[in-house]
Amino acid sequence: MKITVVGAGAVGASCAEYIAIKNFASEVVLLDIKENLAEGKAMDLMQTASLNNFDTRIFGTTSDYKATANSDVAVITSGIPRKPGMTREELIGINAGIVKMVSENLIKYSPNVILIIVSNPMDTMTYLAYKVSGLSKNRIIGMGGALDSARFKYRLSEALNCPASDVSAMVIGGHSDKGMVPLTRLATRNSLSVANFLSSERLNKVKQDTKVGGATLTKMLGTSAWYAPGAAVASLVQSIACDQNKMFPCSVFLDGEYGLSDLAIGVPVVLGKRGIEKIIDIKLSKEEQDQLIQSAESVQKTNKILSDMKLF
Secondary structure, three states: OEEEEEOOOOOHHHHHHHHHHHOOOEEEOOOOOOHHHHHHHHEEEEEEEHHHHHOOEEEEEEEOOHHHHOOOOEEEOOOOOOOOOOHHHHHHHHHHHHHHHHHHHHHOOOOEEEEEEEEOOOHHHHHHHHHHHHHOOHHOOOOOOOHHHHHHHHHHHOOOOOOOOEEHHHHHHOOOOOOEEEEEHOOOEEEHHHHHHOOOHHHHHHHHHHHHHHHHHHHHHHHOOOOOHHHHHHHHHHHHHHHOOOOEEEEEEEEOOOHEEEEEEEEEEEEEEEEEEEOOOOOOOOOHHHHHHHHHHHHHHHHHHHHHOOOO
């Protein structure tokens, strides 16, 4: 099993590390445009192999997509963060160009690849990858919901004063502060509704803390988080590579599911060897459905910027 990670920054390198430590892949290719960055991080990670007991080979390369040939899964973390004075349209314009170029180069050398999109704005970049790649919808997956759900479980375990492994919970909708829909109604601790243990006020605080989870860390760290995003990606890759058929909320292209069409947004899916094996249609309350529709409307406004750019 060969995995490619494009972008050797903090998220990409963490992703490569977690995949290697899980020891299910024969090779991980780390690619970056900055000279020797991927090579250096790959060497550093390989020097942990005897310490962390993994046999995965990590190989770094500078912009050589031939090295990615015959990848089974490729992760795209490439892109830039929004800088002071930069408009939303400028950010999307730059990152869209990067994601389009990366997707096309990956598919050129690995026509059967499954793509996992991490680049922001993630739902819009997932939509773009679907539109420009020519791949079937089951082979284009946006990571966001898996990360948001992990943050939701962390906040719930904090409120419940219990291990996160006791908690089952999910976030659907767009990967943004305003777009997330944490499903508190369906969250459980060992099959019991968390409403049995937490007041509605505390649950609402958990919900709001989850929605600003990324922004909270950015404020504390001075940059975006990388450990949890890397771990979220590695879990998706493992479910695909090992045909585990695990369920995750992921950003996927919808064509009528949940009453939504022509956009990518977070909903629960089963991930296996074909990528998205199934989109799970859960029964939402009216409030949850309304929140999902509002989230979709926000994503579609961002997608319109892509249409205006005529990238596909």
